[in-house]
Amino acid sequence: MADAYDFRSVERKWQERWLRDRAFDTPAVPTREKYYVLEMLPYPSGDLHVGHAKNYTLGDAIARMMRMLGYDVLHPMGWDAFGLPAENAAIQRGIDPATWTRSNIANMVRQLRLMGTGYDWSREIATCDPEYYRWNQWLFLRFLEHGLAYRREAPVNWCPHDQTVLANEQVIDGRCWRCETLVERRNLEQWFLKITSYADRLLADLDRLEGWPERTRTMQRNWIGRSEGVEFSFAVEGIDAKIDVFTTRADTLFGSTFLAIAAEHPVIAALKSVIAKKRAAEIDAFAESLCSKSELERTSLMEKNGLFTGAYAINPLSHERVPVWVTNYVLAEYGTGAVMGVPAHDERDFDFAKKHGLPIAQVIVPHGGPDAPPPLVEAFVEDGRLIASDDFTGMSSARARDAIAERLAALGVGRKSVNYRLRDWLISRQRYWGTPIPILFCEACGEVPVPDEQLPVLLPPNAPITGEGSPLARMPEFVNATCPRCGGPARRDTDTMDTFFESSWYYLRYLSPHDANAAWEREDADRWMNVDQYVGGSEHAVMHLLYARFFYKFFHDRGWVGGDDEPFARLFHQGFVLHDGEKMSKSRGNVIGIDETAEKNGVDAMRLFLLYVTPPEDTSDWTDEGISGRVRFVHRLWRLCEPLTRAAADVRTPPEVNGGDERALLRAVHVAARSAIDETRSRRFHFNTTIAKLDELLNAMSALLRSTPESPALAYAAHALPLLVAPFAPHIAEELWERSGHTTSVHLEPYPEPDDSIIALDEIVLVVQVNGKIRGRLTAPSGLSESEALALALADPHVRSSLDAKEPRKHFYVPDKLLNLVV
């Protein structure tokens, strides 16, 4: 037997050589058709495990397949290097965030190379480099120039653990998405990006993203939450103030029996002039009690509660007086901060009215229902026919919505309007390890942007990072600056940006990562954008992917990128890797690391296992038994092919063969090639089936080796296999290829072209059914005509007896597969 395959030294050898030869650098200008494949850039947390490996192996296999299929492939990698963990390390262990991040990146680069990935390392970026975040600041100033960045005081989600504000998207079930601490509410001056002005386009263009999972598009649609309705005002009795409300159910307007406003609603200040002092104090106390509550608590967990203000508003159409209530479930940030309460036709309002003894006035009845219905036991929320609604009575809900909107508009108190669930993106963070916001506050000039030529505003070293408050605010040398307009003293903004800002445009920086004059060049964008295949976890289905789409549309509007205004043509979400049925985590102690797996099983085996165990989008389970199957495959591949590397064989021309086993082997080669190419071109990426075909190929080699050891088909297969496995097991492929006498990389070769005439069987098994039940399997030459097949079947004694002497009434023929006789 040949020497056992020494995967450790072979894998090391090729990893070193690929690095030395810059084997996977991208041409600056593609000459063949371009293909941009991208995995979501990782946060440099320190160590990679096989869960990460699944993601990068898939991207790598796609990149290598596409390269072998004749494309100029761009496959870059970088680091989402700002963020809280680095700062937490500083707080807990006194390590400088930059040092911590750098050493993590160094380790993870080593691990990515250890995984055999073929990235273009000349394009590596780290978002914490001034080289990179300088352009973050530059882009922020462009948003500001175009009115898409603004500053205001707002109640925000505050994580008491991380001491920072969070975007709504970063609050999951009322908890911080990173540390799971219960989120509180606070008021702070914050920078926002006006993503809402792109809401309609972000929504509409989802329809065009056919290469995206439907699930993800649905999630984004729900997140944007567009609803059409009417915005109109209630006058407040006794004072010169109005309360605006938005409703999608204008048809229920005559059923409004109260007005619910948010505890933070600005009209409350004006109301105080018409209500008793004691009541005003109660309202303040009520608002106070809510300010620390998270949105989730207020909208879902807490009981619906409220307080009558003592003020009344006037319904603009019915002219009825309705009481104004402050409530805990209407949010100031959502819509207008006030809603008309219609207990009869809204579940939440119904509960609220029951609890506080407010009248329930039914104004919609089911079509065909009585005009004077019995009292409701629950809200009737469906559309119907209007009753007790003045001259709108009798109309259908749909018609009434239009008619009432028109009346409100005619009276000058309302108009049709569109409301979104999506809110503007809060980007300020009271943290150190992020991009400083390039704004100065001058006593004379006010808010002043840092001029472009003064960028980047550098993050100062040696910040006092203690976990309390903002480190930059405590650094006078950073805070104190000179106003670029008047030369007077100015104070810097001490907040840094949400890290989703960096990751919203990094795919463009890869195009010219070292350009000192621009974030990227339009020319490069024209060459390489859009990203043809984006690969990453579904946990980014809303935040990152929505922000990146927003940025790209803004860039497109500026003319900084051309073509389609969507950045990612196709998107693929890979599934998790579990171990012992649970997500891998340090605390559970069930992490399978890259280093230990590479040492124990080999990288090729690991890659094959991750691709083989399940389709890539499914959750897979890491098992020692499972990986051992792929370790066996690698050794078997070596044992079968290595001895044949010295035999002459032309991979591109199959040899002439006679025997059935020989034909079967040639066929297995071409079936495997067909599978790999189909899975790639269909973008299904179910390489698990391709690897199963490679198993069958090795089985066919074993069989032929036993029956016809001198067959030229064996050397042919042995020379084709390195090409076939190259995208999945790149090291052993390269080693076998070299041993076959080749001096250039197997990864730059064209993928084997499957030949349908070799795949076609000359003898097939024709399944004969009678009334849909299998009654015979007949061996026959392929390409039988329908009448030949029928004749053959009717000649078969077993089929004849199944027919029970009856003549088939009808038959159905699937060529080379099946004949169904119906009697």
Add this chain to the structure above:
RNA sequence: GGGGAAGUGGCGGAACGGUAGACGCAGCCGCCUCAAAAGCGGCCGGGGUAACCCCUCGUGCGGGUUCAAAUCCCGCCUUCCCCA
């Protein structure tokens, strides 16, 4: 509560209206070996049959469409994911 996805041997999965269980793992038998490991060969959904051919049941449950359903449709159950 609403929306979405999924349910196939002991396990992971294959089969995108046409032979259910490819391929792998585990298990069992054999060869090799002093022995073991590795390797190689074979068996491997349930029932019927001494046995082969064969018959029959079988893709969460119940219906339906079709010559033909794991696949399409309707209802239910379970699990997971999003949203409330």
